[in-house]
Amino acid sequence: MTSSAQAEARRPRRPSGGPESLLDKAVLEFNARGYDATSMEDLSRAAGITKSSFYHHFAGKEALLRAALERALDGLFSALDDPPGVEPAVGPSERLRRIVTRQVRVLMDDLPYVTLLLRVRGNTPTERWALQRRKAYDAEIAALVRAAVDAGEIRAGVDPALAARLLSGLVNSVSEWYRPGRRGTASLPEDVARAIFAGVLPAADPA
Amino acid sequence: MTSSAQAEARRPRRPSGGPESLLDKAVLEFNARGYDATSMEDLSRAAGITKSSFYHHFAGKEALLRAALERALDGLFSALDDPPGVEPAVGPSERLRRIVTRQVRVLMDDLPYVTLLLRVRGNTPTERWALQRRKAYDAEIAALVRAAVDAGEIRAGVDPALAARLLSGLVNSVSEWYRPGRRGTASLPEDVARAIFAGVLPAADPA
Numbered sequence: 001m002t003s004s005a006q007a008e009a010r011r012p013r014r015p016s017g018g019p020e021s022l023l024d025k026a027v028l029e030f031n032a033r034g035y036d037a038t039s040m041e042d043l044s045r046a047a048g049i050t051k052s053s054f055y056h057h058f059a060g061k062e063a064l065l066r067a068a069l070e071r072a073l074d075g076l077f078s079a080l081d082d083p084p085g086v087e088p089a090v091g092p093s094e095r096l097r098r099i100v101t102r103q104v105r106v107l108m109d110d111l112p113y114v115t116l117l118l119r120v121r122g123n124t125p126t127e128r129w130a131l132q133r134r135k136a137y138d139a140e141i142a143a144l145v146r147a148a149v150d151a152g153e154i155r156a157g158v159d160p161a162l163a164a165r166l167l168s169g170l171v172n173s174v175s176e177w178y179r180p181g182r183r184g185t186a187s188l189p190e191d192v193a194r195a196i197f198a199g200v201l202p203a204a205d206p207a
Numbered sequence: 208m209t210s211s212a213q214a215e216a217r218r219p220r221r222p223s224g225g226p227e228s229l230l231d232k233a234v235l236e237f238n239a240r241g242y243d244a245t246s247m248e249d250l251s252r253a254a255g256i257t258k259s260s261f262y263h264h265f266a267g268k269e270a271l272l273r274a275a276l277e278r279a280l281d282g283l284f285s286a287l288d289d290p291p292g293v294e295p296a297v298g299p300s301e302r303l304r305r306i307v308t309r310q311v312r313v314l315m316d317d318l319p320y321v322t323l324l325l326r327v328r329g330n331t332p333t334e335r336w337a338l339q340r341r342k343a344y345d346a347e348i349a350a351l352v353r354a355a356v357d358a359g360e361i362r363a364g365v366d367p368a369l370a371a372r373l374l375s376g377l378v379n380s381v382s383e384w385y386r387p388g389r390r391g392t393a394s395l396p397e398d399v400a401r402a403i404f405a406g407v408l409p410a411a412d413p414a
Contacts, residue, residue: 034241096408148408155409159391162398166407169380170373177372184366191369199406200373201303201355202362 019057022047023071026064027112035065035116036123062126065116069130072117075106076137092144093153096167097193099141103171104189108178115175138168167196226264229254230278233271234319242272242323243330269333272323276337279324282313283344299351300360303374304400306348310378311396315385322382345375374403 025047029038040061044051058064079102082088089095107114117134120127142164148154154163171192178185232254236245247268251258265271286309289295296302314321324341327334349371355361361370378399385392 034243036241037244093408093410145408152411155405155411158409159398162391162395163402163407165384166377166380166399166402169383170377170407172383173373173376173380176376176379184369188369191366192373195370195373196407197410198362199409200370200377200403201300201352202365202406203300203404204359204362 019067022049022054022057023064023067024112026058027068027116030065030068031112031115031119035061035127062124065124066126066129068113069117069120069126072110072113073130073133073137075110075113076103076117076134079103079106080137080140091151091153092147093151093197096141096144096148097197099144100167100171100193100196101189104174104192107171107175108180108185108188111175111178111180114172118172118175138164141167170196170200226274229256229261229264230271230274231319233265234275234323237272237275238319238322238326242268242334269331272331273333273336275320276324276327276333279317279320280337280340280344282317282320283310283324283341286310286313287344287347298358298360299354300358300404303348303351303355304404306351307374307378307400307403308396311381311399314378314382315387315392315395318382318385318387321379325379325382345371348374377403377407 022043026038026043029043029046033042038061040051040054043061043064044054047054058067079099082098089098117130120130120134122128122131142161145154145158145164145167146160149156149158149160174188174192178188229250233245233250236250236253240249245268247258247261250268250271251261254261265274286306289305296305324337327337327341329335329338349368352361352365352371352374353367356363356365356367381395381399385395
């Protein structure tokens with residue numbers, strides 16, 4: 001299955017008005033106004049339906065936030081594992097390379113959802129739950145980085161905790177400027193992975 | 208002058224209540240609540256003074272935002288140049304290494320101000336002005352990356368525009384987790400520069 005086919009399978013598109021399309025619209029509003037500043041009135045207006053139709057699908061603002069963050073987190077966690085049928089990675093370093101590549105692809109496919117997740121600051125129970133899951137994800141990455149250093153695949157002296165933070169920082173920073181359909185971004189997942197392992201500005205080979 | 212001495216020169220600390228200390232407090236409020244959601248009442252309460260005393264120093268919320276963003280931007284632009292008396296860098300690649308190092312130091316020294324700048328989305332004239340200046344900064348970095356590629360210092364095939372974005376992304380991501388006084392971060396400016404040039408996860412040298 002290609003990555004865009006995977007994205008399609010993850011996010012069935014409905015013709016209109018279904019809960020998935022309402023969620024898409026709510027996420028855009030949350031990102032534009034900030035979650036705290038967005039009311040159910042704002043959301044119904046943006047979706048072009050009445051507030052009571054909206055409540056038919058979602059119990060309220062926090063339920064929408066939860067569904068949206070769940071989707072972003074599920075995408076992120078799905079990046080940790082190879083899709084079925086793929087030959088397992090030989091070592092932790094190759095596993096990390098694949099994870100980075102898939103994580104960037106999830107970010108590109110589900111940009112508004114990932115953006116929402118990255119802006120979570122922990123002001124509500126749902127936000128704190130999302131921060132906990134992000135922490136668990138980061139811990140998995142940190143453990144893999146440590147394994148790669150221990151296996152002698154990564155240069156000795158690299159601090160696994162710092163490297164894990166910088167890895168996530170570099171991947172997530174893509175959400176600041178990437179927009180779907182942007183020219184020259186087809187190879188972005190591989191470009192970011194290359195930057196993680198060889199440098200954003202790798203020195204030229206000596207002539 | 209050491210870097211912390213430079214930070215001190217850039218930010219004279221007043222005993223209390225002066226405009227600089229009010230600005231510090233306002234920036235913390237803006238970061239905690241979001242600029243739009245913060246009122247002059249909130250700011251006066253946080254500073255422990257009356258609203259009219261606050262207006263004695265700043266014309267209003269937008270003036271505070273402007274002063275705060277100006278400080279963050281001045282810090283950022285100061286990173287572009289070597290301090291007086293420093294031997295000039297030999298090539299664009301070495302210039303970039305020094306800039307990254309200084310930019311991380313500015314971020315660490317002035318974290319709340321840089322955080323505020325990085326969250327600007329362009330909702331007010333002041334925010335749009337700040338975005339324009341950030342763009343000008345990014346263009347300087349992109350030009351230097353291009354020069355480093357043209358000079359053959361950076362591996363051929365690296366896309367200067369993408370590399371400049373990833374460079375800023377990696378540097379700025381530090382603001383997501385760095386907190387002053389955090390253990391093991393003394394060498395962070397050099398660590399980030401090393402990650403930019405050699406990789407976050409550089410391969411071990413073959414044994």
